[in-house]
Amino acid sequence: MNRAAATGSIALTLASALTxxxxxxxxxxGVAADAKQTLTVWAMGTEGEKLGDVAKEYEKxxxxxxxxxxxxxxxxxxxxxVAAAAAGKLPDVVQMGGSYLGEFADMGVLEPVDSKTIHxxxxxxxxxxxxxxxxxxxxxxxxxxTRVLFYRTDLAKKAGIEKAPATMADLQSAAEAYQEKxxxxxxxxxxxxxxxxxxxxxxxxxxxxxxIIDDDGKAAVNSAAAVKALENYGSYFDKGLSEKSVRPGxxxxxxxxxxxxxxxxxxxxxxxxxxxxxxxxxxxxxVAPVPADVASVSMAGGSSLAISADSDHKxxxxxxxxxxxxxxxxxxxxxxxxxxxxxxEAWTTGDxxxxxxxxxxxxQMDTARATPSQPKLTEIxxxxxxxxxxxxxxxxxxxxxxxKAQSEIEGLVQ
Amino acid sequence: xxxxxxxAAPQAAAVDKSxxxxxxxxxxxxxxxxxxxxxLTGWLFSTPFLVLFGVFMLFPIVATFLMSFTDFGARNVxxxxxxxxxxxxxxxxxxxxxxxxKALFNTGYFVIVGVPATIVLGLLAAILLNNGIHRARTLFRxxxxxxxxxxxxxxxxxxxxxxxxxDGLIASLASEVGLTAPxxxxxxxxxMPSLITMAVWRNMGTVMVLCIxxxxxxxxxxxxxxxxxxxxxxxxxxxxxxxxxxxxxxYATVITTIGYLNVFEEPFVMTQGGPSDSTLTVSLDMYRxxxxxxxxxxxxxxxxxxxxxIMGITVLQLRLLKDNTR
Numbered sequence: 001m002n003r004a005a006a007t008g009s010i011a012l013t014l015a016s017a018l019t020x021x022x023x024x025x026x027x028x029x030g031v032a033a034d035a036k037q038t039l040t041v042w043a044m045g046t047e048g049e050k051l052g053d054v055a056k057e058y059e060k061x062x063x064x065x066x067x068x069x070x071x072x073x074x075x076x077x078x079x080x081x082v083a084a085a086a087a088g089k090l091p092d093v094v095q096m097g098g099s100y101l102g103e104f105a106d107m108g109v110l111e112p113v114d115s116k117t118i119h120x121x122x123x124x125x126x127x128x129x130x131x132x133x134x135x136x137x138x139x140x141x142x143x144x145x146t147r148v149l150f151y152r153t154d155l156a157k158k159a160g161i162e163k164a165p166a167t168m169a170d171l172q173s174a175a176e177a178y179q180e181k182x183x184x185x186x187x188x189x190x191x192x193x194x195x196x197x198x199x200x201x202x203x204x205x206x207x208x209x210x211x212i213i214d215d216d217g218k219a220a221v222n223s224a225a226a227v228k229a230l231e232n233y234g235s236y237f238d239k240g241l242s243e244k245s246v247r248p249g250x251x252x253x254x255x256x257x258x259x260x261x262x263x264x265x266x267x268x269x270x271x272x273x274x275x276x277x278x279x280x281x282x283x284x285x286x287v288a289p290v291p292a293d294v295a296s297v298s299m300a301g302g303s304s305l306a307i308s309a310d311s312d313h314k315x316x317x318x319x320x321x322x323x324x325x326x327x328x329x330x331x332x333x334x335x336x337x338x339x340x341x342x343x344x345e346a347w348t349t350g351d352x353x354x355x356x357x358x359x360x361x362x363x364q365m366d367t368a369r370a371t372p373s374q375p376k377l378t379e380i381x382x383x384x385x386x387x388x389x390x391x392x393x394x395x396x397x398x399x400x401x402x403x404k405a406q407s408e409i410e411g412l413v414q
Numbered sequence: 415x416x417x418x419x420x421x422a423a424p425q426a427a428a429v430d431k432s433x434x435x436x437x438x439x440x441x442x443x444x445x446x447x448x449x450x451x452x453x454l455t456g457w458l459f460s461t462p463f464l465v466l467f468g469v470f471m472l473f474p475i476v477a478t479f480l481m482s483f484t485d486f487g488a489r490n491v492x493x494x495x496x497x498x499x500x501x502x503x504x505x506x507x508x509x510x511x512x513x514x515x516k517a518l519f520n521t522g523y524f525v526i527v528g529v530p531a532t533i534v535l536g537l538l539a540a541i542l543l544n545n546g547i548h549r550a551r552t553l554f555r556x557x558x559x560x561x562x563x564x565x566x567x568x569x570x571x572x573x574x575x576x577x578x579x580x581d582g583l584i585a586s587l588a589s590e591v592g593l594t595a596p597x598x599x600x601x602x603x604x605x606m607p608s609l610i611t612m613a614v615w616r617n618m619g620t621v622m623v624l625c626i627x628x629x630x631x632x633x634x635x636x637x638x639x640x641x642x643x644x645x646x647x648x649x650x651x652x653x654x655x656x657x658x659x660x661x662x663x664x665y666a667t668v669i670t671t672i673g674y675l676n677v678f679e680e681p682f683v684m685t686q687g688g689p690s691d692s693t694l695t696v697s698l699d700m701y702r703x704x705x706x707x708x709x710x711x712x713x714x715x716x717x718x719x720x721x722x723x724i725m726g727i728t729v730l731q732l733r734l735l736k737d738n739t740r
Contacts, residue, residue, distance in 0.1 A: 078705070082488070085491065103488055106488070107488065193688055193689055194689070244600070245579060245601070246599075246600050246685075246688050247579075247600060248685060248688070249574065376488075376707065378706050378707060382707075389688070389689070389690055
């Protein structure tokens with residue numbers, strides 16, 4: 001989130017948000033897909049930068065279109081989108097982070113996905129779920145992201161670990177073995193507290209069969225399974241297997257390279273990052289599915305593409321979204337960005353089908369769970385962050401912390 | 415203001431002069447009659463400012479005030495009129511909110527420790543650079559002032575390196591001599607002092623520049639007279655420098671206090687309010703409530719509580735510190 005916003009600018013933004021509310025837009029009239037027009041697209045981070053190239057390619061086959069892509073930093077994305085939504089000035093197509101969708105769908109600024117061109121069965125279930133809110137789908141799944149276990153194979157040999165930990169019990173004994181026999185500083189890197197600690201906890205929570213909000217949309221964070229998961233999570237800090245100190249902006253790959261941290265849960269982008277920054281590490285590490293508790297279930301993240309309810313270019317926008325989320329577009333996108341395709345058909349060819357590392361991601365995605373779309377999701381997960389921190393810092397038991405979170409979250413779910 | 419502060423206190427001197435002395439009332443009456451002609455030009459020149467001031471200052475101030483009595487949330491961004499009027503609920507809720515009270519406490523801590531440290535170090539640096547160090551004076555002045563104009567992001571990178579518990583500067587130095595440095599940003603005890611140190615380092619440059627300007631305005635004959643009378647360095651500081659610098663120090667104290675009551679950037683980039691909210695300040699809490707959770711009404715109420723606190727403290731400071739110069 002970045003970066004320096006002084007109090008003055010806060011007041012300013014607050015106020016401008018309010019000013020802009022004065023002029024909310026109404027539904028667009030609609031320009032035919034083949035008419036000459038300009039499509040505006042907003043995308044975040046790396047996606048925003050790379051999407052411009054795809055847009056140029058796309059223009060070649062659609063000579064009537066000019067596709068204007070604006071990259072937005074993730075740090076300012078949320079505020080920018082809210083301000084634009086308030087002003088009725090959202091672009092025709094907009095990238096929606098999984099945690100944003102509920103909020104914007106609730107505001108009524110997104111167009112429901114056209115079920116004639118985009119089919120639920122083409123995508124990973126978790127990816128589809130992330131684009132849905134209140135029984136309707138507003139975002140077409142674009143790319144997915146999940147967490148798997150990264151571990152050092154060379155140090156594993158020293159520690160006498162023969163294969164990747166398959167269960168949660170294995171994971172802890174592996175962490176101990178790394179520390180005792182291979183002399184690593186820590187056993188496993190998981191976040192002890194601070195913003196979005198919950199992302200570290202999901203692997204434990206979901207694998208134990210718990211959830212923050214259950215399938216009926218009710219708060220369920222103090223279930224027996226969740227308590228067990230948090231006790232397990234906390235035990236790594238109790239036993240000195242994980243670092244208690246909270247370090248904002250911590251880069252785990254540095255310590256993974258030096259061997260101070262032999263295991264961590266990470267997303268797909270880290271594969272490239274490690275290869276590029278630490279070429280000497282090649283062949284000394286591998287990825288494995290999340291160790292199973294009741295089952296092996298990881299979190300699902302990623303983004304979908306949504307069309308603004310106010311857009312005048314819905315027809316052309318739908319075609320663009322259908323291309324980007326279709327199998328062909330997704331294969332092309334993977335080659336450009338290494339983002340994992342949300343469309344399962346894209347996984348049937350090339351590297352995605354053959355590479356054993358990619359198969360780990362693929363397998364994990366099949367069972368991955370998405371956080372349910374909720375307008376107050378950020379606030380809900382922040383309550384879980386607080387609960388986790390109080391346990392890792394030894395201030396409260398898992399049960400107490402989660403009971404408190406439960407009562408707070410009950411008032412926030414819709 | 416009977417004390418002859420002379421040129422050392424330009425601000426104080428300016429206050430004493432009354433530009434509208436004498437026939438003030440008469441002139442005003444005459445001015446009113448020719449309002450249309452004379453004032454039109456004035457209004458024309460002021461319009462750009464007034465428009466900007468109205469749009470970017472006055473409107474937000476009023477809007478925030480109104481919002482603080484509603485439950486304005488994310489939904490209301492598109493449907494502002496649906497926001498419900500909740501009266502003083504936000505305010506009463508604030509004072510039962512442990513998080514806010516903690517933020518208030520942390521902000522107080524920041525001010526009570528940070529302000530004196532900034533003023534004293536800024537003053538010392540100014541005295542040192544004005545008298546003590548003759549060579550490379552400019553270099554030092556630039557050096558002390560550089561942190562003020564450096565962006566917080568660059569500052570954060572440097573300080574993270576200094577404070578890193580495993581391979582940071584302090585940790586490495588400490589291990590050289592066989593000590594273990596605390597985990598500065600990761601410990602509830604040390605996180606706040608670390609941020610205060612960083613803020614003092616960043617802000618003492620401003621105080622220093624103000625003080626150097628003030629020091630240079632102190633006539634040398636006053637100092638010489640004191641020295642002839644046998645005053646030592648300490649007596650000179652207590653008897654001459656500080657009294658003559660009083661208006662400058664008052665100004666520096668007030669702006670530093672206001673700045674620290676609003677402190678946001680340091681915890682935002684360094685700790686995000688953690689660990690366990692130990693560095694959560696009022697501004698950061700307000701930012702989170704407003705922009706992460708979209709409790710706009712609640713955040714607006716916070717802004718007004720902070721405003722009242724700042725107003726109160728500033729008035730108090732002006733009263734207490736100014737009295738002595740009379």
